[in-house]
Amino acid sequence: xxxxxxVEAYDLTWRLDPAADGxxxxxxxxxxxxxxxxxxxxxxxxxxxxxxxxxxxEALFPYARPGFRxxxxxxxxxxxxxxAPNPHGTPRCLGHFADHQLRAPVTxxxxxxPTWKCLANGLPLVDGGEVRTFAPTAPTEPAWVALAAGxxxxxxxxxxxxxxxxxxxxxxxxxxxxxxxxxxxxxxxxNPYPKCELVFVHDLSLLALSTQGLIVFDEGALDRFVDPxxxxxxxxxxxxxxxxxxxxxTETWLVEGLAVYLSRLFxxxxxxxxxxxxxxxxxxxxxxxxxxxxxxxxxxxxREGLLRGLRSVFAERAHRYVAPDGFQARxx
Numbered sequence: 001x002x003x004x005x006x007v008e009a010y011d012l013t014w015r016l017d018p019a020a021d022g023x024x025x026x027x028x029x030x031x032x033x034x035x036x037x038x039x040x041x042x043x044x045x046x047x048x049x050x051x052x053x054x055x056x057x058e059a060l061f062p063y064a065r066p067g068f069r070x071x072x073x074x075x076x077x078x079x080x081x082x083x084a085p086n087p088h089g090t091p092r093c094l095g096h097f098a099d100h101q102l103r104a105p106v107t108x109x110x111x112x113x114p115t116w117k118c119l120a121n122g123l124p125l126v127d128g129g130e131v132r133t134f135a136p137t138a139p140t141e142p143a144w145v146a147l148a149a150g151x152x153x154x155x156x157x158x159x160x161x162x163x164x165x166x167x168x169x170x171x172x173x174x175x176x177x178x179x180x181x182x183x184x185x186x187x188x189x190x191n192p193y194p195k196c197e198l199v200f201v202h203d204l205s206l207l208a209l210s211t212q213g214l215i216v217f218d219e220g221a222l223d224r225f226v227d228p229x230x231x232x233x234x235x236x237x238x239x240x241x242x243x244x245x246x247x248x249x250t251e252t253w254l255v256e257g258l259a260v261y262l263s264r265l266f267x268x269x270x271x272x273x274x275x276x277x278x279x280x281x282x283x284x285x286x287x288x289x290x291x292x293x294x295x296x297x298x299x300x301x302x303r304e305g306l307l308r309g310l311r312s313v314f315a316e317r318a319h320r321y322v323a324p325d326g327f328q329a330r331x332x
Contacts, residue, residue: 005033007104015111016149018079022062027095030054041091057095067092071202075164080150082201084209084216087143096142101321103139117152119199121212137212139319146211148199158197180239183266189314192247210241232270233281236263249321257290301331
């Protein structure tokens with residue numbers, strides 16, 4: 001896609017009221033170049049207008065999938081709100097230009113009930129009261145802005161669950177996150193983000209959504225993590241996306257193929273008695289054709305050649321989209 005605009009920042013304000021019919025959001029796009037039409041799906045309250053060096057739009061976003069979700073815990077009736085837009089739901093959460101690959105730092109302010117916990121991609125600057133603010137993220141695509149707010153409980157460092165699951169021991173999950181993060185940082189490039197939090201929510205349409213600094217899991221995964229092989233497979237895969245997909249994005253087949261491949265390298269170390277390259281466990285089976293294409297590269301250039309190419313891409317093209325031929329050029 002050819003674009004004549006370069007986004008410099010996304011400034012977002014979301015008012016998350018569990019009693020409201022949707023989320024009132026304000027987006028200010030700060031950019032250089034010729035402005036394009038703003039894509040937004042919701043009741044537009046303030047049409048796009050130039051203001052303070054940017055283009056501002058306000059809308060009431062309905063709860064939808066994908067987009068903003070409001071869910072009620074079936075166990076205790078507690079309400080939780082979260083945003084998991086992905087490319088199909090982006091205009092249901094914020095205003096943006098047509099090119100979804102326009103990366104820029106995101107600065108988020110969230111208005112929430114004062115007793116709630118609020119998690120987002122950036123580091124929290126104000127973590128109490130009604131108005132929560134988060135530090136600007138590294139450049140990211142608007143499709144991968146995530147937030148979760150509600151009466152969450154932290155059951156291990158950076159592992160958050162609904163209040164009804166407060167009895168879960170999150171230590172093993174936290175340990176897997178820490179070990180896999182350290183493994184990929186040593187193998188590929190330093191951890192690109194200052195944190196990696198996990199939050200488990202009800203009724204996520206996917207098993208997990210890995211965004212910059214915040215991995216959103218479906219709450220049902222907690223029960224399946226009692227299987228050590230399953231837990232290693234899934235957690236390492238989602239942590240690998242902090243590099244493959246978040247640090248550098250590319251076509252879906254390569255993003256997923258690399259995440260599976262990298263998680264297998266971690267599993268070789270974590271579970272040396274397992275046949276990690278055999279029949280993939282259920283979460284990875286849909287991605288086997290993508291993994292096979294990555295393994296073809298390994299067969300051609302060797303494991304170290306493949307990893308050397310990845311390190312080059314991550315170092316030289318950080319926080320950008322790179323087409324598959326950009327990877328291939330470093331694997332020849």
